Amino acid sequence: MPSATPISPAAHLFDPSSPEFKKAKRQYQKATKNRNPEIDLDWSPFRAAEKRYKARFPPPNLSNVLDLATLDTSRQPELSRGIWVGNANAIVSQKLACPAGRMVDAYILPRIPGLVILPSFIPPVKQRRLVRWSLASHARYPNETNLDIHYSLPEDGIWNNWLQSRDDPGKDILVQPKASEQGRESLPPSGPRKLVDNTPASLDTYESILTTPKPPQLPSSTIHPALCSSLLYKLRWANIGWYYHWGTKQYDFTKGKGTIDEELREVCKSAVTSINWDQVFEGSADQWGDAGPEWKTWDKAYEPDAGIVNFYQTKDTLMAHVDRSEVCATSPLVSISLGNAAVFLIGGLTRDSEPVPIILRSGDVVIMSGPACRRAYHGVPRILDGTLPPHLEVDSMAEDERSEWEPYENYMRTTRINVNVRQVFPKGFDPGFVYVSTA
Numbered sequence: 550m551p552s553a554t555p556i557s558p559a560a561h562l563f564d565p566s567s568p569e570f571k572k573a574k575r576q577y578q579k580a581t582k583n584r585n586p587e588i589d590l591d592w593s594p595f596r597a598a599e600k601r602y603k604a605r606f607p608p609p610n611l612s613n614v615l616d617l618a619t620l621d622t623s624r625q626p627e628l629s630r631g632i633w634v635g636n637a638n639a640i641v642s643q644k645l646a647c648p649a650g651r652m653v654d655a656y657i658l659p660r661i662p663g664l665v666i667l668p669s670f671i672p673p674v675k676q677r678r679l680v681r682w683s684l685a686s687h688a689r690y691p692n693e694t695n696l697d698i699h700y701s702l703p704e705d706g707i708w709n710n711w712l713q714s715r716d717d718p719g720k721d722i723l724v725q726p727k728a729s730e731q732g733r734e735s736l737p738p739s740g741p742r743k744l745v746d747n748t749p750a751s752l753d754t755y756e757s758i759l760t761t762p763k764p765p766q767l768p769s770s771t772i773h774p775a776l777c778s779s780l781l782y783k784l785r786w787a788n789i790g791w792y793y794h795w796g797t798k799q800y801d802f803t804k805g806k807g808t809i810d811e812e813l814r815e816v817c818k819s820a821v822t823s824i825n826w827d828q829v830f831e832g833s834a835d836q837w838g839d840a841g842p843e844w845k846t847w848d849k850a851y852e853p854d855a856g857i858v859n860f861y862q863t864k865d866t867l868m869a870h871v872d873r874s875e876v877c878a879t880s881p882l883v884s885i886s887l888g889n890a891a892v893f894l895i896g897g898l899t900r901d902s903e904p905v906p907i908i909l910r911s912g913d914v915v916i917m918s919g920p921a922c923r924r925a926y927h928g929v930p931r932i933l934d935g936t937l938p939p940h941l942e943v944d945s946m947a948e949d950e951r952s953e954w955e956p957y958e959n960y961m962r963t964t965r966i967n968v969n970v971r972q973v974f975p976k977g978f979d980p981g982f983v984y985v986s987t988a
């Protein structure tokens with residue numbers, strides 16, 4: 550069923566005469582009535598920026614947010630979708646020269662050395678394939694998701710079961726909590742990703758990582774059976790490659806390595822080899838320590854082996870954090886945005902650096918690389934509702950493709966997917982071998 554162009558719910562928040570504006574204002578006044586303004590003074594610059602972009606009232610002004618899509622006239626239909634548009638000149642950026650034989654738009658920001666933005670790197674057809682892959686092929690056994698901790702999920706995953714039940718609600722499976730099956734007492738549900746500071750991984754700390762106990766996270770004893778159709782909106786992440794242990798914030802190498810999808814691997818490798826790294830890291834060789842200018846070998850040495858698919862509903866956020874569990878502390882981390890746009894913040898090695906705000910839209914790729922950027926605080930304080938691009942809607946598709954895509958469009962209307970791909974180990978490194986030889 551073709552759907553009408555959505556009006557972003559937030560659009561009314563900019564109109565003081567609308568009931569939505571008045572209601573949001575009342576809620577805001579109620580919520581802030583007893584707030585001590587002194588507390589605000591203690592916020593770090595990163596926290597203050599998170600608050601600014603999270604705010605429901607008044608809604609954030611995005612004129613200081615970098616939005617490189619505004620430079621591309623072919624993205625106009627996408628930009629005119631919602632109310633959320635930033636500014637291409639908000640932050641100083643520089644377009645990279647393309648390496649020989651490659652025609653890719655890539656930008657660096659002098660304020661965040663090692664960060665590269667590739668707007669529209671993923672073409673629409675590939676965006677749709679990655680959305681299907683994320684939901685139908687990847688967020689299911691044997692890959693771990695946030696829901697597996699608490700529920701005995703059907704083996705073909707929440708998405709595929711939900712698809713079957715769309716025509717026949719009687720097929721909407723009731724998923725049982727694990728705790729009731731196993732009769733265990735335990736911790737409360739995990740909820741959003743927990744952001745605990747951990748020791749940065751490196752080859753020196755590798756042995757202690759291997760020997761740190763990694764008890765399985767216990768399922769909640771308080772949750773109830775739930776229908777697949779409702780659990781779908783509680784899906785927050787699915788693991789890629791090496792398994793990650795959330796309790797210790799370390800990889801659990803004893804579980805072996807999950808496979809990396811071949812198309813995803815190709816996308817990541819193609820992004821990394823499209824970049825003129827000499828230009829990105831010009832003049833920074835002295836910051837790379839003993840390993841020297843590693844970027845010179847990334848065309849051959851870059852090999853993704855882990856990651857996470859993040860699923861955000863429009864009210865979800867990802868708080869400031871550093872991804873420091875990977876032994877490779879400088880290799881590119883490739884981050885792919887799909888669906889609704891978001892405000893992404895990236896700062897420095899502590900929360901005290903003022904972060905740079907960037908709008909990431911569907912098909913954009915961000916690469917975080919090098920010693921400064923790979924260990925920089927970053928987060929996602931806002932999903933920008935109503936920004937699903939036209940090419941992810943059935944209206945833009947040929948008649949015979951529409952019915953297959955329709956459920957994806959429905960889900961993606963309120964969703965942003967981020968495929969976040971990392972390299973844990975240097976290419977060819979054998980983790981088992983090092984463990985035995987150093988024991």
Ligand SMILES: O=C(O)CCC(=O)C(=O)O
Binds near residue numbers: 969
């Ligand atoms: O959603 C994003 O753009 C960033 C996700 C992220 O930082 C992470 O998965 O560690």
Ligand SMILES: [Fe+2]
Binds near residue numbers: 870871872927
């Ligand atoms: Fe991250």
